[in-house]
Amino acid sequence: MQSDRSKILIESIKRLLRRGAASHLKKIVNKTHGADLSVVFHSLPLSSQLQLFNMIEVTEQKGVLFSELEEDIFQDLIEDMKVEDVAGILETMPADDVADLIGQLPEEKSTPILEKMNKEGSDEVEDLLSYKDDSAGGIMVPDFIALREDVTAKEAIESLQKEYLDVEMPFYLYAVDEYSKLVGVSSLRQLVVVPPETPLKEFMTTDVFSVQTDTDQEEVARIVARYDILAVPVVDDTNRLMGIVTVDDVLDIIRQEATEDILRMAGAGEEFIETKSIFKSTRIRLPWLFASCIGGIIAFFIIGHFEIALNKFVYLAAFIPVIMGMGGNIGTQSSTIVVRGLATGRLSIRDIWQVVFKELMIGCILGLVYGILIGTVAHIQFSKGALALAVGLSVITSMSVAALIGSSIPMAFARLNIDPAVATGPFVTTAMDIISVFVYFMIATALLGL
Numbered sequence: 001m002q003s004d005r006s007k008i009l010i011e012s013i014k015r016l017l018r019r020g021a022a023s024h025l026k027k028i029v030n031k032t033h034g035a036d037l038s039v040v041f042h043s044l045p046l047s048s049q050l051q052l053f054n055m056i057e058v059t060e061q062k063g064v065l066f067s068e069l070e071e072d073i074f075q076d077l078i079e080d081m082k083v084e085d086v087a088g089i090l091e092t093m094p095a096d097d098v099a100d101l102i103g104q105l106p107e108e109k110s111t112p113i114l115e116k117m118n119k120e121g122s123d124e125v126e127d128l129l130s131y132k133d134d135s136a137g138g139i140m141v142p143d144f145i146a147l148r149e150d151v152t153a154k155e156a157i158e159s160l161q162k163e164y165l166d167v168e169m170p171f172y173l174y175a176v177d178e179y180s181k182l183v184g185v186s187s188l189r190q191l192v193v194v195p196p197e198t199p200l201k202e203f204m205t206t207d208v209f210s211v212q213t214d215t216d217q218e219e220v221a222r223i224v225a226r227y228d229i230l231a232v233p234v235v236d237d238t239n240r241l242m243g244i245v246t247v248d249d250v251l252d253i254i255r256q257e258a259t260e261d262i263l264r265m266a267g268a269g270e271e272f273i274e275t276k277s278i279f280k281s282t283r284i285r286l287p288w289l290f291a292s293c294i295g296g297i298i299a300f301f302i303i304g305h306f307e308i309a310l311n312k313f314v315y316l317a318a319f320i321p322v323i324m325g326m327g328g329n330i331g332t333q334s335s336t337i338v339v340r341g342l343a344t345g346r347l348s349i350r351d352i353w354q355v356v357f358k359e360l361m362i363g364c365i366l367g368l369v370y371g372i373l374i375g376t377v378a379h380i381q382f383s384k385g386a387l388a389l390a391v392g393l394s395v396i397t398s399m400s401v402a403a404l405i406g407s408s409i410p411m412a413f414a415r416l417n418i419d420p421a422v423a424t425g426p427f428v429t430t431a432m433d434i435i436s437v438f439v440y441f442m443i444a445t446a447l448l449g450l
Helices: 002-019 022-031 034-041 046-055 059-068 071-078 083-090 095-104 107-116 119-129 153-162 188-193 217-227 247-265 278-305 307-312 314-344 349-382 385-415 426-447
Strands: 146-148 172-176 182-187 231-235 241-246
Touching (some): 002 034, 022 046, 059 095, 083 095, 083 107, 095 107, 107 119, 146 153, 172 188, 172 241, 217 231, 217 247, 278 426, 314 349, 349 385
16 A cells, blocks of 8 residues: 555656646645655656755755665755755754764765754764664664652653653653663553652662663664564663664664665675666675676586586586576575574574584485486486486585585674675575585596596
8 A cells, every 4th residue: 555655656746747847746745754755756866856855845854854865865965955954954853863864974074064053963963973883872862761760750740741842752761860870661651550659669660671882783673672662771881871772763773684684695785776876786786796706617617627527428417507506596595594593583603503403404305305306307308327316416415515504604604793694695606506516527427437
């Protein structure tokens, strides 16, 4: 339903742009949510983007649009804007979203913008920029509700009504001691059902799920998803409350991390390149395909080494693609399962031997099934038992080794604190192409008496 709505919106705006119907465009643009407009912007040239952007009347809507745009589109959009205009829009946005946008800009452009923003807002943004982009500190919201633990329920409600009207996530109230250290948390429901004079420390939950400022954003997302909470508090080394990570940011993290993993496993880099230019897309994907190129060259030399066998038994070449393909496919399957298991927390590095053994057994069983099947086809087609046996054994060996490599390499990368997603795609497939060809010819030449 949402996809159909977006398509209708995009087509309607494109049609009005072609007709030059400025008044109708202005009405649609100002009635459309900023997040929906960002989808439209992805399919328009820069000139049309600027035309629509200048039609937006509400500054807050421009801020929502900024937060939803891809990095390249955002930078192109503000390229010729006045610094004070950009700063005015950013001031309407949550500090964590502003930090994300400012972090994308070169220093010569970001510094003037921060200087034009109000001091309180710019200080919050600079504090967030001091943390790593993919850490809890880098994505946290510095605006939250924190009260002393001896405050009564009535006083807490009065504080919410007077002091915390603009807090982004008002569903949790955090209790702190005199040193601003986190000691408990209360939901709004707990706050309103207790007698007014009850101190916060008597009904708050002291078992608080929290993360430190340097915690990786994937771990933050796992905690929020595991315990079904709307926000998780972020503390420093002394347990002092620094901010919160809200569930809307967690959804962005999950989408971002999943996209990066999928692109890495496909060997297409780690950035979403759908909206990038042909040159940038080519540059990103070029080095990832280099591994496949090198692997193909090595496989070529291996096949060339067995030229005598191929000249004598030409039919050996017929089974090269299927043996390489079966090994590469199961290797990619195993590595994908392990990478996603590690990313979601379902698998741990401590499980390395159990995981590798399980995948090896699966590879052996699948190899046996398909080895018998493909070997039978070889026997029926060429009526040569030695060839059928060579093909069958090669399939079994190739698929077993592929499952072993596909599961062990990501686990090894994770142990070395290297993103295991880079171990999949071209790397596993290329390794299996080389191994499959070598194993096949070694077995074939041995059994055929070459």
